[in-house]
Amino acid sequence: MSVATEIRLNAEDIKPGIGSRVLNTKEELLRGGALAGEIRELLEARGVLVFPKIDFSDAEQIAFTKTLGTFAAEGEGEAVTKITLDVKENPAAAEYLKGSLYWHIDGTRNDVPILASLLSCRVPSPKGTGNTGFSNTYSAYEALSDEQKAAYDDLRVIHGPWATLFYHDPEPSIAKLKGYQAIGEKELPLVWAHRSGRKSLVIGNTAHTVIGKTPMESAEILVGLRDWATTEAFTYSHEWSVGDLVIWDNTGTMHRAEAYDPTCGRMMHRTKLEGEEPFE
Amino acid sequence: MATAVSSRWEVSDVAPKIGSAIHTDKETLLSGARATEIREIMERRGVIVFPEINLTDEEQIAFTHTLGTFAHEDGEGSGGKDTVYPITMDTSINPIADYLKGAFYWHLDGTMSKKPILASIMSARALAPEGGETDFCNTYAAWDELPEDEKAAVEQLKVVHATWRSQLYWKPEPTYQELQQWMSRGRSVLPLVWKHRSGRKSLVLGATALQIEDMDFTQSELLLVKLRDWATQQQFSYRHTWKLGDMVIWDNTGTMHRALPYDHKSGRLMHRTKLEGEEAFA
Numbered sequence: 001m002s003v004a005t006e007i008r009l010n011a012e013d014i015k016p017g018i019g020s021r022v023l024n025t026k027e028e029l030l031r032g033g034a035l036a037g038e039i040r041e042l043l044e045a046r047g048v049l050v051f052p053k054i055d056f057s058d059a060e061q062i063a064f065t066k067t068l069g070t071f072a073a074e075g076e077g078e079a080v081t082k083i084t085l086d087v088k089e090n091p092a093a094a095e096y097l098k099g100s101l102y103w104h105i106d107g108t109r110n111d112v113p114i115l116a117s118l119l120s121c122r123v124p125s126p127k128g129t130g131n132t133g134f135s136n137t138y139s140a141y142e143a144l145s146d147e148q149k150a151a152y153d154d155l156r157v158i159h160g161p162w163a164t165l166f167y168h169d170p171e172p173s174i175a176k177l178k179g180y181q182a183i184g185e186k187e188l189p190l191v192w193a194h195r196s197g198r199k200s201l202v203i204g205n206t207a208h209t210v211i212g213k214t215p216m217e218s219a220e221i222l223v224g225l226r227d228w229a230t231t232e233a234f235t236y237s238h239e240w241s242v243g244d245l246v247i248w249d250n251t252g253t254m255h256r257a258e259a260y261d262p263t264c265g266r267m268m269h270r271t272k273l274e275g276e277e278p279f280e
Numbered sequence: 281m282a283t284a285v286s287s288r289w290e291v292s293d294v295a296p297k298i299g300s301a302i303h304t305d306k307e308t309l310l311s312g313a314r315a316t317e318i319r320e321i322m323e324r325r326g327v328i329v330f331p332e333i334n335l336t337d338e339e340q341i342a343f344t345h346t347l348g349t350f351a352h353e354d355g356e357g358s359g360g361k362d363t364v365y366p367i368t369m370d371t372s373i374n375p376i377a378d379y380l381k382g383a384f385y386w387h388l389d390g391t392m393s394k395k396p397i398l399a400s401i402m403s404a405r406a407l408a409p410e411g412g413e414t415d416f417c418n419t420y421a422a423w424d425e426l427p428e429d430e431k432a433a434v435e436q437l438k439v440v441h442a443t444w445r446s447q448l449y450w451k452p453e454p455t456y457q458e459l460q461q462w463m464s465r466g467r468s469v470l471p472l473v474w475k476h477r478s479g480r481k482s483l484v485l486g487a488t489a490l491q492i493e494d495m496d497f498t499q500s501e502l503l504l505v506k507l508r509d510w511a512t513q514q515q516f517s518y519r520h521t522w523k524l525g526d527m528v529i530w531d532n533t534g535t536m537h538r539a540l541p542y543d544h545k546s547g548r549l550m551h552r553t554k555l556e557g558e559e560a561f562a
Contacts, residue, residue, distance in 0.1 A: 167452035171449075174509040181502060215497065216442065219444070228456070
């Protein structure tokens, strides 16, 4: 009887407002993608999924990624991207780290941001450093008062990668600022009304101006919501062990790297899922 | 017969477009005999260094009085008594040292008031083993040498200044409560180009500059960064590497300044006095 071999998703909540641990085996996860539908539902519901010490090889991580959606290539073909600050692997490492230390959403320059990132740990940094922080922007929105929701629902925000420059280099040269500004900027809704009917906040370090507000009002809104969304109830900080895999829903979370020694050898392998839904 | 006490007085440039050094003695400074000349050099050169002059606190206060009106610190609880203000990152000496972190970026003092202080006078009491230099740039010279078409394009602009913007430089992700505390320190609208009574003009820039009025934020940032980058280029700048006992006075109305990073536990200690402003931004 085939019923006996049916695989069930085995997961537990990390915190009420964010995160689940998935406890299925590697074999269960890879077997024909039988759990893919449930995993995607859980990802959307919980923002972040941790697969403790699942120990995927690169090929397995790629295969698993493809069970969940459309593999988003970075560079050439289907490959993992190495995330490291080792200057031999990544010459632009220092600059990369600086920008990633602050809360952000990936793809605020695009109409359709990536759906999710999958990050696996090959070499961890020393304990207490190099965690990845996540904030659930669905939970944060849903916990706002009705008055706040009404005040925020129709606001529009200008996002630009150049705004992130000021977080780590508040006195850039004009040449550097021009380089960043040349990347462009984009107007996005402050509140993303997803096709599912759920709503999430679109904030983070690329957000610089709320349209129609003074600079002071604008900062109050953007800092206020970032502060709210990154409070304990809506956040989870993952301390990495070798073999851990974490997936996060980029459309309903912000994330950031926590500081670590660039020379410690920390090595992560990343894959991504193509976006499926525009910001609006 | 007037028995002239021989006093030392040697003035030299420390950089082509900013800064003079005056080698002299305490008695000359405290007599006030050179006060007018010192003020004239300060306005013309932006910064004056008195190498290893070793004034005591009382002498620094007395010297400050020779140059103008002694300015008391806001909220220091000195009860109107003349005191030196300790500049240190040691929170046992200055409990609000965090607030000084904005000083590591180019700024001028008093952009929240109509009439900023005329000058600051700072003496080195303890040094950091590394770092802790003070950078100065001449905002008169930077204006004077801007190309004419750029002068015309910016001369009438007004800029909103706010303390909270400068605090974001060192803490880009404050809590909402911190932001509100910073915001309570006020805002003001200042001309981008200060037309002084003397007829000279200087640029009013720095870390408190939030946004140019009637310009979108992206364009405003581009112009403010461009002008700061211009004004702080080497030809208009002087970096003072402190020796114990050095005293430096700078014209706050025609310069920007910043401290360079140093170990906050190093014990670096500066004693500062100030001269009341005599001219409003205009």
